[in-house]
Amino acid sequence: MRAWLASLGRNKTLKFLSLFLAIALWLAVGGEERLETNLNLPLELVNLAPQLTVTGEMPSALQVRVVGPRSLIRPLTQSRLSFPVDLANYKAGRHTFHLSQSSFPFPKGVQVVRVTPNPLILTLSATTTRSLPVQVVFLGQLPEGYEIKEVKTRPAQVTVKGPTTELEKLKALPTLPLDISSLTSSTTLAVDLDFRNLHLTQVDPSPILADLDIAPKTGKRTLTGVPVTPQPQPARLSPARVTVALQGPLPLLKDLTPQQLKATVDTRGLTRKPRRLKVNLQLPPGLTVEKITPDTISARHAR
Helix, strand or coil, X not given: CHHHHHHHCCCHHHHHHHHHHHHHHHXXXXXXXXXXXXXXXXXXXXXXXXXXXXXXXXXXXXEEEEEEEHHHHHHHHCCCCCEEEECCCCCCEEEEECCCHHHCCCCCCCEEEEEECCCEEEEEEEEEEEEEEEECCEECCCCCCEEEEEEEEECCEEEEEEEHHHHCCCCCEEECCEECCCCCCCEEEEECECXXXXXXXXXXXXXXEEEEEEEECEEEEEEEEEEEEEECCCEEEECCEEEXXXXXXXXXXXXXXXXXXXXXXXXXXXXXXXXEEECEEECCCCCEEEEEECCEEEEEECC
16 A cells, blocks of 8 residues: 555656546547537448349438537538448348447447438349330320321330339330320430339340331311312303312311312313313312312303
């Protein structure tokens, strides 16, 4: 005891300095301002077996609420943190991961207050590979009078990988909706597969093109009161107007007026004696005549 007491008397300056530094360090850490904040940690799946895939709802990141000294919290907020989930040796099924303080490699002094979601639940499913035809999905309708006669995709089939249970139910791979509301002629458009509600990935991704064969619909229309013009000599005509039944592209028929049709009779050699003359009709390209009523009219010299 005397030796121990005697040792206290030696190197008093050094011992008091050590004590002072220890107290100062304790005060610095213990008295430092504390911060509480949220950290966004993206999930990183590692060592997932190639014959498995994650299905069901899976968060893209964990929201971790932490509290601690400012000097420890601020570097965390400025770092690109992630949360690796090691799936080595895991099999198909539903797996639950309970998260706690020890789940995160934070510096000592940083306390985890809350983790969302917790527990983390992942569903692993067996995968398979399959080739399926591409099904082009349309948004809206073509302008009035037009129709799609044929749709082809290049390639016609695409190979995808995904859960066996999903692929067994599919007969084709839908595309993201393709807006056709302003198309009036054949065209080729790039399309993307719609995997929004599926857990599929494309094997050897490559561009997909859709060839759309678009043409006007064919229809019929009857125009009344089409004026008949005598040529080359003036003549008195009875009747002076006819009714014309036409067939052709609907967009062209839609806006056609009787005045746009050129109906004529040949009045060469005409006398004052009435004659029946055949009505001739000149049409815009693409239209055909089904019937002219009447197809002959009475004509006589105008003098």
